[in-house]
Amino acid sequence: MRLEAADKDYAIVGAIPVDAAGITYIYGRQSCDTRSTEGGDIDAGNAQFAGQEAMIIFEDVFIPNEHVFLDGEVEFASTLVERFTCYHRRSYVCKTGVGDVLIGAAATIADYNGVERASHIRDKLVEMTHLNETIYGTGIAASHQGIKMKSGAFLPDEMLANVCKHHVTRLPYEIGRLAQDLAGGLMVTLPSERELRHEKIGPMIEKYLKGRAEIATEDRIRILRLVENMTLGRNAVGYLTESMHGAGSPQAQRIQIARSMQIELKKELAKALAGISSTTRAEIENDLSTYMARVFAPVTN
Numbered sequence: 428m429r430l431e432a433a434d435k436d437y438a439i440v441g442a443i444p445v446d447a448a449g450i451t452y453i454y455g456r457q458s459c460d461t462r463s464t465e466g467g468d469i470d471a472g473n474a475q476f477a478g479q480e481a482m483i484i485f486e487d488v489f490i491p492n493e494h495v496f497l498d499g500e501v502e503f504a505s506t507l508v509e510r511f512t513c514y515h516r517r518s519y520v521c522k523t524g525v526g527d528v529l530i531g532a533a534a535t536i537a538d539y540n541g542v543e544r545a546s547h548i549r550d551k552l553v554e555m556t557h558l559n560e561t562i563y564g565t566g567i568a569a570s571h572q573g574i575k576m577k578s579g580a581f582l583p584d585e586m587l588a589n590v591c592k593h594h595v596t597r598l599p600y601e602i603g604r605l606a607q608d609l610a611g612g613l614m615v616t617l618p619s620e621r622e623l624r625h626e627k628i629g630p631m632i633e634k635y636l637k638g639r640a641e642i643a644t645e646d647r648i649r650i651l652r653l654v655e656n657m658t659l660g661r662n663a664v665g666y667l668t669e670s671m672h673g674a675g676s677p678q679a680q681r682i683q684i685a686r687s688m689q690i691e692l693k694k695e696l697a698k699a700l701a702g703i704s705s706t707t708r709a710e711i712e713n714d715l716s717t718y719m720a721r722v723f724a725p726v727t728n
Contacts (some may be wrong), residue, residue, distance in 0.1 A: 430501040438504045440497035441490040449488035455480035459660040467620040469649055472656025478665040509683070510582060515674040516592030517583040520566025525657070525666050526559035526602055532653045533606040539638045539647045540611070551605050558598040565591035586687045593680040595670045603658040603667060610654045617651055 430438050443450075457480070459472065468474040497507060534552055537543040569587035576582055607614060613636070622628045623645065633644045656662050671677070692714050699711055 428505075430504040432501060434504075435499040435501055438497055438499050438501045440495070440507065442494045442496070443488060443490055447488055449486045451484040451486070453482040453484070455482065457661045457664055459656070462619075465619070465621065467624070469620040469623070469645070469652055472652045472660045473662055474649075477661050480664060509585070512674055512679070512683070513583050513585050513588045516680065517566055517569040517588035519592045519595040519670070519674060520563055522595050522599055522666065522670055523559050523563040523566070525662075526555070526562070526599065529602060529606050529654070529657050529666070530555045530559060532650055532657070533609040535650045536610050536647070536654060539642045539650060541639045548609065551609060555602050555605050558602050562591060562594045562598055565594060586684065589680040589683045589687070592674055593677060593684070596677040596680070599666055599670045603663070606654050607658055610651055614651045614655050615659070617648060617655075623648065 457478075459470075462470040462472075463477070471477070497503065530552060533555065534543060537545075537548050537552075542548050565587050569583040569591055570581075572584035572587060573581040574584075617636075618628070618632055623632050636647065637644050638647045657666055695711055695714065699708070
């Protein structure tokens with residue numbers, strides 16, 4: 428939102444310690460979160476790490492003056508938000524690290540099932556990699572085309588940062604779908620670790636859930652639980668839903684892309700090549716040089 432003078436009381440930015448007086452954290456509940464209390468670590472999906480979310484309530488929280496960065500200066504509010512989101516949306520290149528793990532998990536379960544060399548399996552792994560590297564490429568490009576500010580800090584390319592984040596609202600879902608495709612329905616019909624350790628039921632699970640002879644049944648179960656964890660369970664919160672809404676929901680990026688897409692300049696380029704433009708070559712070159720200077724030259728104001 429762009430703030431007007433009447434919105435002055437809402438133009439506030441400050442920093443506070445996480446344990447400041449007046450802050451209440453209400454811990455979020457997630458799919459499959461009770462599994463971590465049942466003993467063992469297989470059913471947690473990720474045996475060592477998990478995400479956590481909370482509803483955070485501020486009630487009369489004191490912020491000292493030295494930690495107040497914006498206080499009623501509405502004329503800077505939209506610029507501050509746009510520059511913050513530029514960094515934030517570029518940072519979503521981190522999702523490709525998670526994607527690498529999910530691609531590895533999908534390849535591992537295909538291997539454990541004895542089908543990794545099948546052409547359609549390889550093609551799905553290639554597609555997952557293509558999508559993941561597309562996110563990575565736009566994130567890195569946003570940094571590469573960053574501009575140096577007067578302070579010495581670099582601001583990522585705004586268009587590419589928003590394109591990076593917009594990819595993140597879509598592509599991890601397809602990567603997750605392909606991982607579930609490769610995992611198979613067993614991913615969500617698995618018995619729990621408690622049954623695996625059961626004196627009578629355990630040997631039956633060991634027998635009927637066996638994949639390749641040289642792969643332990645438990646290892647096959649563990650990798651299936653990891654795929655479930657990342658696409659349905661606790662860590663899906665961070666890989667999928669947070670990818671959709673973190674740093675702004677999809678429409679927020681589309682608004683910024685629309686503001687930066689230089690559509691009039693592009694129309695002039697097309698009309699010039701088609702021979703229907705009244706704009707002179709010198710005028711187009713001037714527009715282009717102005718655009719390139721804005722994109723690549725240091726910011727001076």
